Amino acid sequence: MTRSVIELPVTPDDRRIARLAALAIGLTLAEAAIPSPVPGVKPGLANIVILLVLLQVGWRAAAWVSALRVLAGGLLLGSLFAPGFWLSAAGALASLAILGLARFLPNRHFGPVSLSVLAAFGHIGGQLALAGWWLLPGAAVIKLLPVFAAAALIFGAVNGVIVARLLAGPASSGRQSGSCIPPSTP
Numbered sequence: 546m547t548r549s550v551i552e553l554p555v556t557p558d559d560r561r562i563a564r565l566a567a568l569a570i571g572l573t574l575a576e577a578a579i580p581s582p583v584p585g586v587k588p589g590l591a592n593i594v595i596l597l598v599l600l601q602v603g604w605r606a607a608a609w610v611s612a613l614r615v616l617a618g619g620l621l622l623g624s625l626f627a628p629g630f631w632l633s634a635a636g637a638l639a640s641l642a643i644l645g646l647a648r649f650l651p652n653r654h655f656g657p658v659s660l661s662v663l664a665a666f667g668h669i670g671g672q673l674a675l676a677g678w679w680l681l682p683g684a685a686v687i688k689l690l691p692v693f694a695a696a697a698l699i700f701g702a703v704n705g706v707i708v709a710r711l712l713a714g715p716a717s718s719g720r721q722s723g724s725c726i727p728p729s730t731p
Contacts, residue, residue, distance in 0.1 A: 562606055566613035569594040573618040585632075585672075586696045589665060589704060591618075592640070596661055596708045604645050611637045628680060632672045639671025640664040657712060658705030665701030669693045 572590040581587060591614050599607035615637050619625035643663050647655060655663075673693060677686035 558606070561602075562609050562613075565594055565598055565606075566610045566617070569610055569614040570617045570621070573614055574621060577618075577622055583692060583696070586693065588700045589668065592661065592664060592668070593704050593707050593711075595640075596644075596657060596664065596704070597711060599644055599660075600657065600708070600712065604641075604648060607644065608641050611641055631679075632675055635671040635675040636668035637671070639674070640668040643667030656705075657708040658702055661705030661708060662698060662701035665697035665704070666694070669697045 569591040572594065576587050576590050579587070595607050595611050595614070598610050615630070615634050616625075619627075619630040619633065624630045643666070644660065647660055647663055673686050673690065677683050681689075
Protein backbone atom coordinates (compact mmCIF):
# COMPACT_ATOMS: atom_id res chain seq x y z
CA MET A 546 0.00 0.00 0.00
CA THR A 547 1.39 3.41 -0.92
CA ARG A 548 1.21 6.33 1.42
CA SER A 549 -0.86 9.27 0.24
CA VAL A 550 0.73 11.75 2.61
CA ILE A 551 3.90 13.50 1.59
CA GLU A 552 6.16 14.13 4.53
CA LEU A 553 8.87 16.75 4.29
CA PRO A 554 11.60 16.77 6.89
CA VAL A 555 11.55 19.90 9.03
CA THR A 556 14.93 21.09 10.24
CA PRO A 557 15.68 23.32 13.21
CA ASP A 558 16.66 26.04 10.69
CA ASP A 559 13.21 25.74 9.09
CA ARG A 560 11.61 26.29 12.48
CA ARG A 561 13.83 29.29 13.18
CA ILE A 562 13.00 30.88 9.83
CA ALA A 563 9.29 30.27 10.50
CA ARG A 564 9.52 31.98 13.91
CA LEU A 565 11.41 34.94 12.48
CA ALA A 566 9.01 35.21 9.54
CA ALA A 567 6.10 35.19 12.00
CA LEU A 568 7.72 38.07 13.88
CA ALA A 569 8.24 40.01 10.62
CA ILE A 570 4.63 39.29 9.59
CA GLY A 571 3.38 40.50 12.97
CA LEU A 572 5.33 43.74 12.56
CA THR A 573 3.92 44.13 9.05
CA LEU A 574 0.38 43.77 10.39
CA ALA A 575 1.05 46.19 13.25
CA GLU A 576 2.53 48.70 10.82
CA ALA A 577 -0.53 48.45 8.58
CA ALA A 578 -2.62 49.68 11.52
CA ILE A 579 -0.49 52.82 11.93
CA PRO A 580 -2.01 55.76 10.05
CA SER A 581 0.38 57.51 7.69
CA PRO A 582 0.15 61.18 6.72
CA VAL A 583 1.70 60.33 3.35
CA PRO A 584 0.30 57.26 1.56
CA GLY A 585 2.96 54.64 1.03
CA VAL A 586 5.36 56.01 3.66
CA LYS A 587 5.83 53.47 6.44
CA PRO A 588 8.63 52.88 8.93
CA GLY A 589 9.46 49.38 7.65
CA LEU A 590 9.47 47.70 11.05
CA ALA A 591 9.72 44.21 9.54
CA ASN A 592 13.00 45.27 7.95
CA ILE A 593 14.51 45.26 11.45
CA VAL A 594 13.93 41.51 11.63
CA ILE A 595 15.20 40.96 8.09
CA LEU A 596 18.41 42.90 8.75
CA LEU A 597 18.97 40.99 12.01
CA VAL A 598 18.53 37.71 10.13
CA LEU A 599 20.93 38.88 7.42
CA LEU A 600 23.62 39.84 9.93
CA GLN A 601 23.26 36.81 12.18
CA VAL A 602 22.15 33.95 9.95
CA GLY A 603 22.86 34.99 6.38
CA TRP A 604 21.42 36.31 3.14
CA ARG A 605 19.52 33.16 2.19
CA ALA A 606 17.62 33.06 5.49
CA ALA A 607 16.90 36.80 5.19
CA ALA A 608 15.50 36.20 1.69
CA TRP A 609 13.19 33.46 3.02
CA VAL A 610 11.96 35.62 5.89
CA SER A 611 11.37 38.52 3.50
CA ALA A 612 9.51 36.38 0.95
CA LEU A 613 7.32 34.80 3.61
CA ARG A 614 6.61 38.24 5.08
CA VAL A 615 5.51 39.65 1.72
CA LEU A 616 3.33 36.64 0.86
CA ALA A 617 1.69 36.22 4.27
CA GLY A 618 1.34 39.98 4.75
CA GLY A 619 -0.45 40.25 1.41
CA LEU A 620 -2.70 37.33 2.29
CA LEU A 621 -3.55 38.55 5.79
CA LEU A 622 -4.08 42.16 4.73
CA GLY A 623 -6.26 41.13 1.82
CA SER A 624 -3.95 42.57 -0.81
CA LEU A 625 -2.47 39.38 -2.25
CA PHE A 626 -1.71 40.03 -5.95
CA ALA A 627 -3.15 43.56 -5.75
CA PRO A 628 -0.92 46.50 -6.78
CA GLY A 629 0.21 47.04 -3.18
CA PHE A 630 1.41 43.44 -2.99
CA TRP A 631 3.48 43.82 -6.17
CA LEU A 632 4.94 47.10 -4.92
CA SER A 633 5.89 45.41 -1.65
CA ALA A 634 7.42 42.48 -3.53
CA ALA A 635 9.40 44.80 -5.83
CA GLY A 636 10.70 46.72 -2.83
CA ALA A 637 11.65 43.53 -1.00
CA LEU A 638 13.46 42.14 -4.05
CA ALA A 639 15.39 45.36 -4.66
CA SER A 640 16.27 45.62 -0.97
CA LEU A 641 17.51 42.02 -0.88
CA ALA A 642 19.56 42.59 -4.03
CA ILE A 643 21.20 45.64 -2.46
CA LEU A 644 21.89 43.72 0.76
CA GLY A 645 23.28 40.82 -1.27
CA LEU A 646 25.74 43.16 -2.96
CA ALA A 647 26.51 44.94 0.32
CA ARG A 648 27.79 41.68 1.80
CA PHE A 649 30.97 42.29 -0.20
CA LEU A 650 31.58 45.76 1.25
CA PRO A 651 34.08 46.23 4.09
CA ASN A 652 32.45 45.55 7.47
CA ARG A 653 34.32 48.36 9.17
CA HIS A 654 32.56 50.95 6.98
CA PHE A 655 29.18 49.28 6.57
CA GLY A 656 27.42 48.34 9.78
CA PRO A 657 23.74 47.93 10.65
CA VAL A 658 22.85 51.59 10.18
CA SER A 659 24.41 52.01 6.75
CA LEU A 660 23.07 48.61 5.62
CA SER A 661 19.60 49.56 6.82
CA VAL A 662 19.75 52.88 4.94
CA LEU A 663 20.94 51.09 1.78
CA ALA A 664 18.13 48.55 2.15
CA ALA A 665 15.56 51.32 2.67
CA PHE A 666 16.73 53.12 -0.47
CA GLY A 667 16.67 49.82 -2.35
CA HIS A 668 13.16 49.12 -1.12
CA ILE A 669 11.77 52.50 -2.12
CA GLY A 670 13.74 52.40 -5.37
CA GLY A 671 12.18 49.05 -6.29
CA GLN A 672 8.72 50.33 -5.47
CA LEU A 673 9.12 53.57 -7.41
CA ALA A 674 10.63 51.75 -10.39
CA LEU A 675 7.62 49.42 -10.56
CA ALA A 676 5.19 52.29 -9.98
CA GLY A 677 6.84 54.32 -12.75
CA TRP A 678 6.77 51.40 -15.15
CA TRP A 679 3.25 50.21 -14.32
CA LEU A 680 1.10 52.71 -12.43
CA LEU A 681 2.30 56.31 -12.65
CA PRO A 682 3.76 58.56 -15.31
CA GLY A 683 7.50 59.19 -14.92
CA ALA A 684 6.97 62.84 -13.98
CA ALA A 685 4.79 61.81 -11.03
CA VAL A 686 7.42 59.39 -9.78
CA ILE A 687 10.08 62.09 -9.95
CA LYS A 688 7.86 64.41 -7.91
CA LEU A 689 7.44 61.70 -5.27
CA LEU A 690 11.14 60.90 -5.10
CA PRO A 691 12.22 63.56 -2.54
CA VAL A 692 9.50 62.60 -0.05
CA PHE A 693 10.18 58.88 -0.32
CA ALA A 694 13.97 59.37 -0.27
CA ALA A 695 13.72 61.44 2.91
CA ALA A 696 11.52 58.79 4.50
CA ALA A 697 13.95 56.04 3.45
CA LEU A 698 16.86 57.94 4.97
CA ILE A 699 15.08 58.65 8.25
CA PHE A 700 13.40 55.28 8.76
CA GLY A 701 16.42 53.39 7.45
CA ALA A 702 18.68 55.16 9.95
CA VAL A 703 16.26 54.65 12.86
CA ASN A 704 15.78 50.96 12.04
CA GLY A 705 19.55 50.56 11.69
CA VAL A 706 20.12 52.09 15.13
CA ILE A 707 17.54 49.67 16.57
CA VAL A 708 19.35 46.74 14.91
CA ALA A 709 22.73 47.97 16.20
CA ARG A 710 21.34 48.19 19.74
CA LEU A 711 19.76 44.76 19.50
CA LEU A 712 23.03 43.30 18.25
CA ALA A 713 24.96 44.93 21.10
CA GLY A 714 22.51 43.46 23.62
CA PRO A 715 22.33 44.37 27.27
CA ALA A 716 25.69 43.86 28.95
CA SER A 717 24.15 42.62 32.18
CA SER A 718 22.04 39.80 30.72
CA GLY A 719 23.20 36.22 30.37
CA ARG A 720 22.62 36.40 26.64
CA GLN A 721 25.64 36.24 24.43
CA SER A 722 26.49 39.68 23.05
CA GLY A 723 25.37 40.10 19.47
CA SER A 724 22.92 37.19 19.52
CA CYS A 725 19.37 38.48 19.10
CA ILE A 726 18.13 35.52 17.15
CA PRO A 727 17.30 32.55 19.34
CA PRO A 728 19.10 29.31 18.60
CA SER A 729 17.22 26.62 16.72
CA THR A 730 15.26 24.16 18.81
CA PRO A 731 13.82 20.91 17.51
